[in-house]
Amino acid sequence: MSFGACAELSRCFAGASIKPFSQNCERFVSLHRVVEGVESRAIATYSCGKSMSRDGVVARAMSGNQGLTYKDAGVDIDAGSELVRRIAKMAPGIGGFGGLYPLGDSYLVAGTDGVGTKVMLAFESGIHDTIGIDLVAMSVNDIVTSGAKPLFFLDYYASGHLDVDVAEKVIKGIVEGCQQSDCVLLGGETAEMPGLYKEGEYDLSGFAVGIVKKDSLIDGKNIVAGDVLIGLPSSGVHSNGFSLVRRVLAQSGLSLQDQLPGGNVTIGEALMAPTVIYVKQVLDLVSKGGVKGIAHITGGGFTDNIPRIFPDGLGAVIFKDSWEVLPVFKWLQEAGKIEDSEMRRTFNMGIGMVLVVSPETSTKILESNKVYKIGEVISGNGVSYS
């Protein structure tokens, strides 16, 4: 399987999808803990590289004006898998619930993520007040896939020299993201590390913790053929694939200040559009019942993310004209000469979250929400497009 698939599988596990580990590209840590007198076992999943890793590879691997793909990323695919193999040796343990920590009658669900090289577009565009929303979104959108309510968030903001104006904008976005998620910004670290970060640059990482009753856990195990895929609209590229995005931009000869072809915003504005935080919408839909599985569409797109939550022997058919593909994706594909299949396994294409529900539930959801019926669950494996 591809590194991207691995990465997104790991992220999907970190997002608390429930499926026995079957690939070799997670790291496991298994330790026994006794919490509040309840013997519990937690199995950790560990990303062997996120889409930003693939991006990084792409940024190095591609050249000239050729059509842009991830196919040249073989070296680091091997590196990621090799790292996973080594970690697995030092941290034995198999199967289980990634990112879930049993606590009484509930699970604590934890996720961590960054925003990848989207930060570099923030540097280049000077748009710093929404990257914090992206940061919160990447973690809370993962943990809500289990039906968990985010409780709190912590951030790590590291720079070479503290620029108060920039930091203020970044933290403002983090606060906004927490408010959109109805969770508490419980703490944070502001690290100043001259020599490690270049002047004007910074990195961000975030950690979110949520909680879900064990008997309310959404784990995909009841998904059957005929179930419906409900797509929730994205705001754009969100926070994945940005090294590829930056490569396309460089190749296009356009600047962040140029008008987005086919759009009514600049390319910078379109690319920096903050990641949608789906927490309230998803929890509202979940509270009404009938939601069997949830997939956060990050790097790897539908192709890699949707099957993660399916029981074995099930796949998905996507109705590829069932929603509006945003102009930014049309421009990226054209400017980068990117194949359809590459687009679909790299970007969200306008759908940032997918809910798997029964046909009956889908009818109710479609009546009263701005969402799309984007496909169905079928016998088989993987994702096909019709």
Place this chain on the structure above:
Amino acid sequence: MSFGACAELSRCFAGASIKPFSQNCERFVSLHRVVEGVESRAIATYSCGKSMSRDGVVARAMSGNQGLTYKDAGVDIDAGSELVRRIAKMAPGIGGFGGLYPLGDSYLVAGTDGVGTKVMLAFESGIHDTIGIDLVAMSVNDIVTSGAKPLFFLDYYASGHLDVDVAEKVIKGIVEGCQQSDCVLLGGETAEMPGLYKEGEYDLSGFAVGIVKKDSLIDGKNIVAGDVLIGLPSSGVHSNGFSLVRRVLAQSGLSLQDQLPGGNVTIGEALMAPTVIYVKQVLDLVSKGGVKGIAHITGGGFTDNIPRIFPDGLGAVIFKDSWEVLPVFKWLQEAGKIEDSEMRRTFNMGIGMVLVVSPETSTKILESNKVYKIGEVISGNGVSYS
């Protein structure tokens, strides 16, 4: 108050010390949450800069062969305080429990931290297999100050290009740190961000969550004059003050491979000694009762960290010859011509954790543990040395 004091106060709060916010150098976020039907309110604390921030300033501010101090750090002290003021405006809320999230009859206690510029010594020394222990230590040692048992840890490992050999060593240290803390490595993010990080360099951040019963919370509120300060030995510099350390090293004309003056290891080995993880020792002592307050001695040393957990009107006298100051500190002070007061407010000086207990409890603890009686609680404020 100094930036360092602010930073360490924030960290102390992040470590779940219970004391109303009185300084202007935290950021607050106050949101209401209903968790599991229990109305709870969490007030977030936010670091306005850690010791590494001060370090960064020092690294820029100092020059030549003068005695090394933090006094020239004024510009960034202002920057940190200014950032805090701005954040406070956008995230209103006052007082409360830093880093504590009420959950039923317990608090979830969360902390996040990095290892500052100690990572750069890892690059320079090629010692990568213990920096992960430092990473775990910085967060779990904070949360255990509230008496909380660490439950799980997540890490963020970011580099420009994934070096499998280096990453394996770093993660090995993180796994070791989690095992020493008896907590689960529940997840992690391996980010590859070419262009942001230089070849061969990386940054780390970590996030720990623990739990403590509300009626078992250690908050320092019962501390009275006459209580005893019990010091737990450190392994060396731990993970604070490394930009100053690196400055001293550069000024000393010695290399990491040289023998530590007065020691039987190299300077590199002495400086990279992993931070002691006090979780098991502290929780064992706490389980026996009588522990009123706990201070994690990070950047800011005794001077800034110990008073954080005291009720107003109490201070501490430290018996400065009551424990063995490690050779690495003697060398740093001599090579850097650092004043005693600067040393004490920058480094742990050989004591990484301080427990405040009644005289009766101290007698029992001192009988059966390799710990030191390093001082007493007195009426007044701040820390004096005799």
